[in-house]
Amino acid sequence: MAEKKKTxxxxxxxxxxxxxxxxxxxxxISIYKIHKGYVRxxxxxxxxxxxxxxxGRGEVFGEMTFFNFLLEPRSASVEAIDDVELEVWHPVRxxxxxxxxxxxxxxxxxxxxxxxxxxxxxxxxxxxxxxxxKEEQLAAEKKSNKRRYYRKDxxxxxxxxxxxxxxxxxxHGVIKDISPMGVGMEINARNTMNVSHEPGNQxxxxxxxxxxxSINEVAIIKSVKKSKVPGYLFLGLEFKxxxxxxxxxxxxxxxx
Amino acid sequence: MAIDxxxxxxxxxxxxxxxxxxxxxxxxxxxxxxxxxxxxxxxxKRIQKRLVTIDTLGEGAIVGEIPFLLKTxxxxxxxxxxxxxxxxxxxxxxxxxxxxxxxxxxxxxxxIKTLVLRLKETTKKASLLAAGQ
Numbered sequence: 507m508a509e510k511k512k513t514x515x516x517x518x519x520x521x522x523x524x525x526x527x528x529x530x531x532x533x534x535i536s537i538y539k540i541h542k543g544y545v546r547x548x549x550x551x552x553x554x555x556x557x558x559x560x561x562g563r564g565e566v567f568g569e570m571t572f573f574n575f576l577l578e579p580r581s582a583s584v585e586a587i588d589d590v591e592l593e594v595w596h597p598v599r600x601x602x603x604x605x606x607x608x609x610x611x612x613x614x615x616x617x618x619x620x621x622x623x624x625x626x627x628x629x630x631x632x633x634x635x636x637x638x639x640k641e642e643q644l645a646a647e648k649k650s651n652k653r654r655y656y657r658k659d660x661x662x663x664x665x666x667x668x669x670x671x672x673x674x675x676x677x678h679g680v681i682k683d684i685s686p687m688g689v690g691m692e693i694n695a696r697n698t699m700n701v702s703h704e705p706g707n708q709x710x711x712x713x714x715x716x717x718x719x720s721i722n723e724v725a726i727i728k729s730v731k732k733s734k735v736p737g738y739l740f741l742g743l744e745f746k747x748x749x750x751x752x753x754x755x756x757x758x759x760x761x762x
Numbered sequence: 763m764a765i766d767x768x769x770x771x772x773x774x775x776x777x778x779x780x781x782x783x784x785x786x787x788x789x790x791x792x793x794x795x796x797x798x799x800x801x802x803x804x805x806x807k808r809i810q811k812r813l814v815t816i817d818t819l820g821e822g823a824i825v826g827e828i829p830f831l832l833k834t835x836x837x838x839x840x841x842x843x844x845x846x847x848x849x850x851x852x853x854x855x856x857x858x859x860x861x862x863x864x865x866x867x868x869x870x871x872x873x874i875k876t877l878v879l880r881l882k883e884t885t886k887k888a889s890l891l892a893a894g895q
Contacts, residue, residue: 566873566876603867607862607870610769610859611866613766614795614859615877619877621817621881622881624817628816628892629884632888632892
């Protein structure tokens with residue numbers, strides 16, 4: 507009889523598939539033992555679900571709050587995978603027993619709890635680091651993709667004028683290469699006789715892509731070089747504030 | 763960390779361990795518990811062929827508690843423990859701890875067992891991550 511008295515009160519509960527038994531962040535105090543079915547334990551970290559464990563018959567959950575002296579909110583969520591039957595233990599009498607158990611056993615248990623909390627922190631840090639490294643790798647790959655796409659050969663008539671002289675008769679050139687960053691344009695050296703073609707000048711350029719889409723953008727002269735063709739110059743142009751649509755069209759062309 | 767007087771009551775034998783000596787070998791059988799009385803020990807786990815240090819423990823730290831509290835049949839050590847410098851180690855009175863543990867209610871025993879099981883799994887997960895996997 508004495509043994510029976512010591513046993514804390516037990517309640518039985520049932521949950522259906524998909525039901526949440528414990529919600530991370532809530533202040534619950536109950537401890538659960540699974541009699542039937544399976545549950546999954548997970549945590550949310552930066553809006554991603556981190557699965558922690560799947561537990562079945564005979565296994566216990568809700569122990570972290572208990573050993574944290576019921577002070578901390580639930581550290582993870584628990585969901586029923588199928589129809590689940592649970593035995594619910596009220597922690598008060600167990601906490602009393604824990605408080606009165608031999609000090610050495612309590613000392614060992616508390617140490618295990620602290621190590622577990624530390625290991626959880628280590629996992630969080632390492633997971634965040636892994637994510638950061640992966641993102642950096644992706645960014646680096648993207649950058650190298652840009653370089654790979656840089657300048658696709660092209661041969662298309664282009665009309666242009668200085669962005670500051672919008673009313674003047676347009677000049678003509680031929681776009682020889684293109685990238686999402688800008689274009690390379692060959693012009694007759696005569697074009698420079700009356701209009702300044704200095705690096706830093708802004709040109710309003712208009713041309714068509716093979717798809718038929720027209721591109722009308724402002725580009726900055728980055729370089730002026732002699733072309734391979736005598737009497738011609740080669741302008742390195744960089745788009746100033748390229749429109750999203752133009753970028754998309756050029757992107758399609760680059761991939762074609 | 764000062765050593766709690768309750769620990770000394772349980773120390774049945776003291777040993778001085780030289781630096782870099784393996785106190786517990788991962789995978790070996792045993793459920794003796796030790797306490798670090800002086801110095802520091804490193805906890806290491808073997809991940810494939812690499813040894814990853816997962817924790818450094820100082821004075822007052824109990825080591826070897828996992829097989830003792832899990833009560834598995836095989837009593838396998840889940841990690842290695844190596845002395846960092848010279849370490850004074852206390853061997854704990856396992857029989858007394860065992861008796862005291864057996865007197866706990868089945869619920870409290872399963873709670874402790876669950877906690878230790880989580881520690882074992884989490885440590886494994888952390889060492890896998892630390893090894894870059």
